Amino acid sequence: MGIEQLIVQVSTSVIFLLSAMLSLLLTRKFIVKRHKSYLFWSIGMWLFAFGSLLEILFASGIYGRALIDVYLFIVALLVESLALGSMQLIKSEKIRLSYYLFCVATSLLLAYSIFTTQIGNIITTYVVFGRLPLAIIITSSLVTFPASAVLVIIAALSYKKSKNKKMLYIIAGVVIVSIGSTLYITGIPEFLYFVEFIGIILLWLAFF
Numbered sequence: 328m329g330i331e332q333l334i335v336q337v338s339t340s341v342i343f344l345l346s347a348m349l350s351l352l353l354t355r356k357f358i359v360k361r362h363k364s365y366l367f368w369s370i371g372m373w374l375f376a377f378g379s380l381l382e383i384l385f386a387s388g389i390y391g392r393a394l395i396d397v398y399l400f401i402v403a404l405l406v407e408s409l410a411l412g413s414m415q416l417i418k419s420e421k422i423r424l425s426y427y428l429f430c431v432a433t434s435l436l437l438a439y440s441i442f443t444t445q446i447g448n449i450i451t452t453y454v455v456f457g458r459l460p461l462a463i464i465i466t467s468s469l470v471t472f473p474a475s476a477v478l479v480i481i482a483a484l485s486y487k488k489s490k491n492k493k494m495l496y497i498i499a500g501v502v503i504v505s506i507g508s509t510l511y512i513t514g515i516p517e518f519l520y521f522v523e524f525i526g527i528i529l530l531w532l533a534f535f
């Protein structure tokens with residue numbers, strides 16, 4: 328095992344542990360408070376943890392079409408789940424219902440594009456780094472970009488109303504995690520997981 332592979336395995340393992348712990352705490356909060364926000368936030372973090380677990384497998388040389396399909400799907404859905412949690416803070420039932428329908432439609436479209444599109448090996452130097460087919464880029468963007476906007480806008484509105492600094496951590500976390508997409512054009516793909524690490528730390532600060 329080379330040092331590069333070992334670094335990736337250690338970093339993905341740390342991210343997995345942090346995300347799994349946060350998922351457990353958010354699930355516990357939902358059980359206690361029974362608020363839908365914590366339900367969706369906990370689902371989003373469990374998806375984050377599962378995605379990190381798949382990254383550990385990729386770093387260990389375990390790779391297959393089914394695994395990468397699941398990975399690409401849940402990476403998009405985790406952002407959507409976090410946005411659905413924030414959407415519970417919106418009082419308008421009409422707005423929430425409209426976003427629910429939009430999420431269902433775009434998620435089904437993403438699932439269809441992943442299932443019907445041929446995806447090659449996109450693992451480079453033990454991380455997810457390959458170029459994705461255009462269809463998947465477009466459909467995943469339909470899921471993640473609006474979800475990121477929802478997270479930022481609702482967090483900003485909540486901060487304006489309550490002056491709660493934790494809302495700023497949510498905004499920062501979303502922006503930093505979004506930077507991960509630009510790592511496809513860098514020469515240091517290991518930074519992808521560094522960004523995930525910073526993102527999970529910010530989410531810890533946001534929720535606790």
